[in-house]
Amino acid sequence: MRLPDLEAWAIFASVVEHRSFSGAADAIGLSKATVSKAIARLEASLGQSLFHRTSRRLALTEAGRPLADHARRILAEAIAAEEAARDGASAPAGRIRVAAPMSFGVTSVSPLLAEFLHAHPGVEIDLHLSDARVDIVAEGFDIALRIADLPDSSLRARRLCGIQVHVCASPAYLAAHGTPRHPAELGDHRLLGYSNIPGPWHFRRADGAEVAVRPAGPLTANTGDALIPALLCGLGIASLPGFIVGPHIASGALSPILIDWTPPPVGLHLLTPPSPLRPARVEALIAFLAEHLRDPCATVARSDDVPR
Known part of the structure; x- marks a missing residue:
């Protein structure tokens, strides 16, 4: 059996990541000629070109695009295997790339990461906050936290908890416009849209009744x-997760409404790339987040207790 050219696959993954032969060569400590020869060797073995090359631009071919994902996984699994062997005899150390939604990342994730780093001084964390859905394999993330109902995928996903959603408004708005007693009455009100949870607002009552309302109003935001x-x-009514509005409800600045009608909880999921091989530092952070994100709203209250 002819063994695959694993070195060429790893070099291919590096060229894709750095978008140039010279960038990949600098990153992995090889000459540009060695990188070029490895890509040529892989292309000859596969019988197809992987890149379109011009003097100014390097782009994957149609054949190269799906193969790039395979190359990333080959490289990531090899690195993870070597790191797992080394990490077994030492404390967790090295860099972890984490992606999280913007608001949730600020209020609930960043305090936990500070606590984790205090306990693991050899670890470095690169935290990427965005409400846009990231491709964790293509962008090289070790962990992604996602608040959504997840479609089927090749990613490894773990549901950490449900996040309660509150429909609320300011007391001033409710005094001026009245308090809705049934979701159908929301059509007469100004609704503020949270596009990170798109589509209609869904409600369910204890007796099994269900209602869906499509929000319309003066403001929509993805954060x-x-x-x-x-x-x-007092510009309207919004349906938002507890980690955003919880403190304002607790202070009385916002009032929850339609409390007999429950919006479905949104799931908080922890995603990792498909490979079961993970470095000890990543396993340690996964276990830490899973333990401490059972009640995300409690993290806000704990943030002042992070060791300095």
């Missing part, structure tokens, strides 16, 4: 925190 000023100054 829930951006709706808070409009809520507080």
Whole structure:
């Protein structure tokens, strides 16, 4: 049996990541000629070109695009296997790339990462906050936290908890416009849209009745925190997760409504690349996050207790 050219596959993954032969060569400590020869060797073995090359641009071919994902997995699994062997005899150390939604990352994830880093001084974390859905394999993330109902995928996903959603408004808005007693009455109100949870607002009552309402109003944002000023100054009603509105409800600045009608909880999931091989530092952070994110809203209250 002819063994695969694993070195060429790893070099191919590096060229894709750095978008140039010279960038890959610098990153992995090889000459540009060695990188070029490895790609040529792999292309000859596969019988197809992997890149379109011009003097100014390097782009994957149609054949190269799906093979790039295979190359990333080959390289990631090899690195993980070597690191797992080394990490067994030492404390967790090295870099972890983490992706999380913007508001949730600020309020609930960043305090936990500070606590984790205090306990593991050999670890470095690169935290990427965005409400846009990231491709964790293509972008090289070790862990992604995602608040959504997940479609089927090749990623390894673990549901950590449900996140309660609250429909709320300021007392001033409710005094001026009235308090809805049934979700159907929301059509007469100004609704602030949270596009990170798209589509209609769904409600269910204890007796099994269900209602869906499509929000329409003066403001829609893809980050829930951006709706808070409009809520507080009485511009409308919003449906937002507890980690965003919980403190404002607790202070009385916002009032929950339709409490007999429950929006479905949104799941908080922890995603990792498909490979079961993970470095000890990543396993340690996964276990830490799974333990401490059972109640995400409690993390906000704990943030002042992070060791300095």
